[in-house]
Every structure is written in structure tokens, then in C-alpha cells.
Amino acid sequence: MNDGGSTPGNWRLDWPTSSGRAGRAWLKCSPEDFRVDEHLADTEMPAGEGEHLFLLLEKVGDNTDYVARTLASLVGCRSFDVGYCGLKDRHAVTTQWFSLYRPGLEQDDAALIDRIGEHWRVLSQTRAPKKLRRGDHAVNRFTIVLRAVSGDRRPVDEALSRLRDMGAPNYFGPQRFGRGGGNLDKALQIDPARLNRRSKRGAKGGSQRTKNVLYFSAARSWLFNEVLAARVSDGSWRDPLPGEPAEPGDAPTGPMWGDGGTDATGDQERLERDVVAQHPDIAALFSATRMKPERRPLVARPDNLTWRWLADDVLEVQFQLAPGQFATTVLGDVLELEDRSLGPDNQ
Structure with missing residues (x-):
């Protein structure tokens, strides 16, 4: 993990967990x-x-x-x-x-x-x-087999029970940001005003505009993760703060940054703006766009979470997630995962 800065090539892509990890495991040893x-x-x-x-x-x-x-x-x-x-x-x-x-x-x-x-x-x-x-x-219903699971079985079981009962920080997965944060590097090169211009379908440059939207989305998602990381670090990620835009009783949310930044107020607005102000190069992308601020839940709750040990170091986990939530970040809250699909042939 780096220091959280937004210098090109130096992006934080691993954010704090809710309670620490109970062990390590291999992910995606095969597609099955x-x-x-x-x-x-x-x-x-x-x-x-x-x-x-x-x-x-x-x-x-x-x-x-x-x-x-x-x-x-x-x-x-x-x-x-x-x-x-x-x-x-x-x-x-x-x-x-x-x-x-x-x-x-x-x-x-x-x-x-x-x-x-x-x-x-x-x-x-x-x-x-x-x-x-x-x-x-x-x-989305997931059935995931984790191999080479290290750590004692009891703390892993306890961590999964905690995940079932309390959820995990709803981070965007690292795949959103490209290898080494490459999509974020590209985002810094975008002229934000160009995103406001609608191109005719099939017009020259439409492909590049689609890529720019991808890079812009990566920047927006990264700022959300940074705000959520601050909430995880101070222990407030499961509880609404004064100024939370969500309805009373709803899950707490974080900002999908847009024109004007955030629609939170009070303490929550101050926290969100303070975090984003640490990354003025990314924040500047939103100053010339007409994208409306939106909200995203801070908590990912895996439904119907079950697990079973297939061997001493092989664990099968099943659960459901709502659209836009990432299985790898949910499991990554309790185990340090090594994605075995990212070998030399898949770089």
C-alpha cells in the first residue's frame, strides 16, 4: 500500500479493512x-x-x-x-x-x-x-473456491461470521482502476469539458470519448474509496453522520463526486470535502462537468452467505451481492487474496 497520494503512477489501490484480515488465500486458480x-x-x-x-x-x-x-x-x-x-x-x-x-x-x-x-x-x-x-x-450469485488458505480455521470462520452479520466496506474493486492505476493516470489527461459534448453515434472520436468516460468513472470511484477509507479508519463507516443525505434508517452513503462535489451537508460534507481536497488534481476533473453528484452505500452486505471447508486449506464461499458491489473486495475484508489469474500470461 502506498501513502494514499494521487501522483501519477503512485495511486493507493489497497484500502483499510474493517477489522483486519484472518489469513491469506489464492483466488481464481482456475475459472471454475x-x-x-x-x-x-x-x-x-x-x-x-x-x-x-x-x-x-x-x-x-x-x-x-x-x-x-x-x-x-x-x-x-x-x-x-x-x-x-x-x-x-x-x-x-x-x-x-x-x-x-x-x-x-x-x-x-x-x-x-x-x-x-x-x-x-x-x-x-x-x-x-x-x-x-x-x-x-x-x-449476482457467487460461488468462490479459495485455495492455499493460510491461518487457523477458527479465526477465518469467525471473520466470515462477522462479514455475514455486519457486512464489509463497499469499496470499488481494483479492476476499476486499471493495472497500477493506469485508468487514473489517463483520467488526469482528460479535458473535462469534452465529456459534456455529445458525439453523433458512429462519429470519429466516439471510441476515445467512451474511453474517457471509463477513465472519468475510475477517478470518481477512487475518490469514493478514499472517503470510505477515512470512514473505516475513524470507525464511522456503518453509521450515518450529521448531514447524511440518505433517508433516516437507510444505510450510510458516500459521495460519487459531481458538479458541486457532494450533496451532503454538515459534518458529513466537511469530511468528504476535506478528503477530496487532498487530491486537487482529481477534484479538478469535476469542476467543468455537468455530472450530478450521486450517492453509494458505504456498506456491502453479502446475502445468504455460507461457507464450507473442502480441505484443510480449501474453502468454498457462496453469497449474493447487489449490482455494483465487488465480491473480491468483500472477501478481501477478511482475507488477503492473491489473484492467481494475473500470472505472466495474463498481464
Whole structure:
């Protein structure tokens, strides 16, 4: 861990845990050790009719963007016409819903599904009146096998019980920031005013604008993590502060920085602005944008958390997370994880 500064190439990418870690473990020794199943909300389940073909695909070793681009090529549609709820890990076995815009082509669905089935297993299919969009799913269900688990079993069990009962800091995962914080380095090179200009679909420079949005999002997420880290360090991350914008009784939140910074007031606003003021280069990105400040829960609560020891040093953990929460950061609150998928061949 570095000193928390925002100098290019010197980014903090490992934040304080809630109670210390109970041991170490290897993560993603094989794709089969990390399974993610995406579930749509009951209210979002397709009706069986409409212009969009919904497919639930099982994929191994392919990231979401690659699958979406390949689907667009197989269908012969624009990449914009392929919808999905969120990004899924590449080094994993994942099931994920995709939507394809195919108005009036219901009679050709079976042949298309056969072609797609040559690339990925098609688990379910239906039609719906609208495209899938980010965050449309209800939960992600994880089954994760951790290997080479060190530390005594009892403190690991106790740490997992604490995680089940109290949750973990809801940090964005390091994958959001690129290798070594590379996405953050790129963010410092952005002209914020350019993000306000809408480019025509297919116009030259649209690809770079998409990348800039990615880099900008990384900067926003990093500031959230820094504020959450301050709350973890002072022990206030599970309790609202005076000035909390959330409704009474809701979980405490942190800032997704925007135009004007934060919509918190009082003590909470002062804390958030004090943290962000330590990183003026990142904060400057938001001074010329029209992005509205938003909020994100400080606590990630894994639902239906269970675990079992498959061997003395092999642990299987299962749980559900809401969209936008990271399994690796939740487990990383109780164990120091070494991602074995990031070997020399995957750098």
C-alpha cells in the first residue's frame, strides 16, 4: 500500500479493512473456482414478446465486452443494439443475460440461437419489449473456491461470521482502476469539458470519448474509496453522520463526486470535502462537468452467505451481492487474496 497520494503512477489501490484480515488465500486458480450467476428481478423478467431477444449465456474466459461485440457481429446489428446489465469477470465461469434488438425477426430466432450456441452455451431464451440496461439485474450469485488458505480455521470462520452479520466496506474493486492505476493516470489527461459534448453515434472520436468516460468513472470511484477509507479508519463507516443525505434508517452513503462535489451537508460534507481536497488534481476533473453528484452505500452486505471447508486449506464461499458491489473486495475484508489469474500470461 502506498501513502494514499494521487501522483501519477503512485495511486493507493489497497484500502483499510474493517477489522483486519484472518489469513491469506489464492483466488481464481482456475475459472471454475470463481462462478458468477446473474439473476434478473422478478419485475424485470421478460414477458415473452417484444422487439428484443433475451438470451442467458454461460461463458468461460470471455469478458462481457468481447461477448457483446461478437453477438453484434453474429446478429449483424450495431453494438449499441446489444444490451447487458453489467460487466462480468473474464477469468470465471459466468452466466449473464444479453438482449439483442431484432424487431419482426422472431421466426429466425432459432437459427440465430444455434449459431450463438457454437460459441457459448445458451441456458434460456425469451423476448421482451425493451433493451437490457446497466443495473437491471437484481443480484449476482457467487460461488468462490479459495485455495492455499493460510491461518487457523477458527479465526477465518469467525471473520466470515462477522462479514455475514455486519457486512464489509463497499469499496470499488481494483479492476476499476486499471493495472497500477493506469485508468487514473489517463483520467488526469482528460479535458473535462469534452465529456459534456455529445458525439453523433458512429462519429470519429466516439471510441476515445467512451474511453474517457471509463477513465472519468475510475477517478470518481477512487475518490469514493478514499472517503470510505477515512470512514473505516475513524470507525464511522456503518453509521450515518450529521448531514447524511440518505433517508433516516437507510444505510450510510458516500459521495460519487459531481458538479458541486457532494450533496451532503454538515459534518458529513466537511469530511468528504476535506478528503477530496487532498487530491486537487482529481477534484479538478469535476469542476467543468455537468455530472450530478450521486450517492453509494458505504456498506456491502453479502446475502445468504455460507461457507464450507473442502480441505484443510480449501474453502468454498457462496453469497449474493447487489449490482455494483465487488465480491473480491468483500472477501478481501477478511482475507488477503492473491489473484492467481494475473500470472505472466495474463498481464
